[in-house]
Amino acid sequence: MNTLKVALLGAGNVGSEVARILLEDSEVLASRAGSHLELIGIAVRDTESKRAEHIGHELLTTDAEALVDQADIVIELIGGIEPAGSLVARALRRGSVVVTGNKALLAERGAELFQLARDNGGHLGFEAAVAGAIPILRPINESLSGDRITKVMGIVNGTTNFILDAMDTTGADFGDVLKQAQDLGYAEADPTADIEGYDAAAKAAILAMLSFHADFRIGDVFREGITSITAEDVDAAKDAGFVIKLLAIAERLDNGVAMRVHPTLIPREHPLGAVHGAFNAVFVEADNAGELMFYGQGAGGRPTASAVMGDLVSAVRRLTRGIGAAKDADAAVEVNQSNIKALGIENVLTSYCIGLTVTDRPGVLSRIAAIFADNGVSIEQMRQTRGFAEDDQASILRIITHRGSEQALAKTVESIRELDVVSHVNSVLRVEGN
Amino acid sequence: MNTLKVALLGAGNVGSEVARILLEDSEVLASRAGSHLELIGIAVRDTESKRAEHIGHELLTTDAEALVDQADIVIELIGGIEPAGSLVARALRRGSVVVTGNKALLAERGAELFQLARDNGGHLGFEAAVAGAIPILRPINESLSGDRITKVMGIVNGTTNFILDAMDTTGADFGDVLKQAQDLGYAEADPTADIEGYDAAAKAAILAMLSFHADFRIGDVFREGITSITAEDVDAAKDAGFVIKLLAIAERLDNGVAMRVHPTLIPREHPLGAVHGAFNAVFVEADNAGELMFYGQGAGGRPTASAVMGDLVSAVRRLTRGIGAAKDADAAVEVNQSNIKALGIENVLTSYCIGLTVTDRPGVLSRIAAIFADNGVSIEQMRQTRGFAEDDQASILRIITHRGSEQALAKTVESIRELDVVSHVNSVLRVEGN
Known part of the structure; x- marks a missing residue:
């Protein structure tokens, strides 16, 4: 059995687990991959760091380029x-x-990078890179290769799902739950990338690339x-039978693909509605x-x-059998096959859940309903409740x-905002899966 | 672009859809697979059958062997x-x-057959063959190739899930729901293979083969x-926070793999608990x-x-790139790698939900609890309710x-059955996922 040289770049959370598996499970991996996998080095920023210590100093190096040049296989877990x-x-x-x-x-x-490969x-x-441990690359790229994907909706950020799930379960406010998530280590000290949807947006782009073969x-x-x-x-969502999730959505329209990340109401009985805690689902x-x-x-x-190990073993299996990496195109992604355009959100069809504070007097509902009709938007349900406001003439409309x-x-929504009987547009959220 | 000859065996529900896709989507398939796929014939039992009619008589033949011998690719959808x-x-x-x-x-x-391939x-x-459209072969065989599977639990039979889900939703009896399922076409006139778990048992064996690489x-x-x-x-399950599902379970134990199919209580918030209607999940x-x-x-x-089309396109992609089918071992299954034994159900660890009709008098509970203790089984919860029986001294114990x-x-359970204060063991069901 031949031996392939593996270079690991990065020794963080994931990197140190990959190093552990490579070292501890080397026999099982060899039997599955058909080649021995020799970890020849781990590139870190600082060989004296606490983090890297438990792996073994003899493997650590700060010269990542030299390490890459000696390896058959490079595992990149530096990030950024x-x-x-x-x-x-x-x-x-190489x-x-x-x-x-x-x-x-x-x-x-x-x-x-796909082109370079x-x-x-x-x-x-x-x-x-997409949804952690969830196998999604092969199902989309191979299992569905004889089908046509029309839409992908993912809960792809564990931090925001943890927060929204806790808000749903406990009724607590965003700020309190965020603090709790930070204390538990589910959210970073600077949570911007998660809670503002940047992380989910990167994953939405990758899912769209995979599903629709465009750059x-x-x-x-x-x-x-x-x-x-x-x-x-x-x-309010709960009351109407929905749960709020941050979804990454990519969908095929007539003339392109629209990608979006936003908080979304989905029916509680929808499969995505049962995704709790920090779990992900696509x-x-x-x-x-x-x-x-x-x-x-x-x-x-x-x-x-x-x-990471699944990708590694699959790639090595093919190398071992003499299938050049270049021919290993089943697991590769062809992203320049088509000239499918990226479309803005204004092109999608969706539905809205709108929360309003309105003056509680006759004729208000009909004025609001008229605006919907004027814009060709039809109302699925409308519910009026007494407001919590000190003003007892105010009521809440959903x-x-x-x-x-x-x-x-x-x-x-713009026209409604201008109505004098509408004192506040409390929230506008999109609805999917209904 | 070269052309590969495709023989289709069987023109039932699935076969006629495969024929439709091959004929209607031939351009898209060719661009994805890298070869033209030419449907050269469809083997049927009777070329005059109603079923086969809409596909086009010129493709039909009753000589399946001759058809197989002319083809590069054979799609077998006869069944049995x-x-x-x-x-x-x-x-x-060939x-x-x-x-x-x-x-x-x-x-x-x-x-x-894998060996023959x-x-x-x-x-x-x-x-x-496993869970219809759900991609499960590649996720298990490739994406998890660097990991160790310990347990697989599947809702792999749509008919029984439809029935159990309807019973859960409506409170109706098995017989009524079965009849309804038959009327709706979710259950066959002879439903034995589904409701007695034979279909699920076949899938359990295949899932175990895939997950644990043994025959x-x-x-x-x-x-x-x-x-x-x-x-x-x-x-009663609902009352305790559970839902009953027919599960196909394969799990790795110290000395082998135990496979089983039985109705199972799982917590309602378990991901499998949210699988409704005729849907499947693994x-x-x-x-x-x-x-x-x-x-x-x-x-x-x-x-x-x-x-079927996903398998077809993936296989053809590799053929097109000159990767002999023999080398295409990533998508193949090595089932003789190990001498892992099949173990009987007596080897597994599980928990039971037991329903009893007992005489309602002092000391009964303690006698029953003593039997559990004698067998080293610890009780997680016990609930006593008044029975529906005419005998007002009877109560129901869960x-x-x-x-x-x-x-x-x-x-x-055997010892409890023999107690004089136990008039009936109403049900014994296994519990998972708690």
Whole structure:
């Protein structure tokens, strides 16, 4: 049995788990992959760091480029655009197998790197970059290769799902739950990337690339975070049979693909409604297969390491059998096959759940309803309750629309905002899956 | 672009959808697969049958063997052991690519056919045989190739899930719901294979083969159907926060793999608890990945055809790139790698939910509790309610145990059955996921 040299870049949460598996499970891995996998080195920023200590100093190096140049296989778990991008490109130019979990890099330079892999007979595995341990690359790229994907909706950020799930369960406010999530280690000290939807937007671009074979970027994704979601929004959604989730959505329209990330009401009995805590799930609609969902842990050292190892073993199996990495195109992604355009959110059809504080007097409802009618938006349900406001003439109105164009819906909300009987537009949330 | 000849065996629900896709989507398929796929013939029992009519008479033949001998790729959708088995073996001996949805055949002769594929440079794709449209073969075989699967639990039979879900939703009795399912076409006129768990047992064997790389058969699977589930069982489960599902379970124990199919109580908030109607789902536990679930339509012409086409396109992609089918071992299954034994259900650890009708007098509970203690089984919860029986001295007892050995649990039930104060053991159901 031959031996392949593995270089590991990064020794964080995921990196140290990958190192552990490579060292502890080397026999099982060899029997599955058909080659011995020798961990020849781990590139870190600082060989004296606490983090790297438990792995063994003899493997550590700060010279990542030299390490890449000696390896058959490079596992990139540094994260961020640079120096990760240059190192991945360097390895691919040598025709190496590269496995990465770097969503930021893929959402920014994916198409270029896939092309580099093809041109030089290398291979870029990235299962770990989307939804952690959940196998989604192969199901979309191979199992659905004879079908047509129409829409992908994912809960792809564990932090925001933890927060929204806790708000749903306990009725607590966003701020309190965020603090709790930070104390438990589910949210970072600076939670911006998660709660403002940047992380989910990168994953939306990657999911869209995979599903629709075009070169999409994070900048193509409409993005709205969860910071403005209140306990009242969660409660009102619950009352109407919905739960609020931050969804990453990519859907095929007549003339392109629209990508968006925003808090979304989905029916409680929808499969995505049962995704609790920090779990992730990706819901796929295809012409023939119908509805599919893939569920699992979207983050964490061990789950993400499992996805890295799956990519690694699959790639090595093919190398071992003499299938050049260049021919290993089943697991690769062809993102320049089509000239499918990225479309703005104004092109999608969706429905809105609108919360209003209105003056409680005769004729108000009919004036509001008229605005919906004028914009061609039809109302699915409307519910009026007494407001909590000191003003006892105020009442709270919740309106859920049927599906309509985003443009018509947005225009409707603008017109309603200008009505004198409407004292406040409390919330506007999109609804899916109904 | 070269052309590959495709033979289709069978023109039932799935077969006619596959024929439609091959004929209607031929351009898209060619661009994805890298070769034209030419449907050269469809083998049917009777070329004059109504069913086959709408496909086009010129493609129909009753000489399946001659058709197989002319084809590069054979799609077997006849079902059953023979003649399907001989035709599949014939094609594999010629080194052809075979795609099948035949679970009965795989659960009976899988290992032999996989070997035949390897020996002759052929390939056997069977994604469609397990859980219809749900991609499960590649996630288990490739994405988890660097991990260790410990347990697989699946809702793999749509008919029984439809029935149990309807019982749970409406409170109706088994018989009424079965009739309704038959009227709606969700259950066959002779529903035995579904409701007695034979279909699920075949799928359990295939899932175990895939997950644990050993040659398991349907005969290795412990099997118990859903015909004895009453509205009272469903109601009692609901009351305790559970839902009853027919699960196919395969789990790794110290000295082998135990496979079983039986009605099971699972917590309502468990991901499998949210699988409604005729949908299927497979829940996988792995050392590093943790909990994963794959959800989708488990049956039906179009969803199953989607899985067939995925296998077909993946296999053709590799053929097109000059990767011999023999080398295409990533998508193949190595079932003789290990000498892992099949174990009987007496080896598993599970918990029981036991329903008893008992005489309502002092000391009864303590006598029953003593039997649990004597067998080393600890009680998780016990609930006593007034019975519906005419005998007003009778009450209903529901006991849920902690996890214990199947042997100890079965012995406990035997001893309880013999107590004079126990007038009836109403139900004994296993509990998972708690």
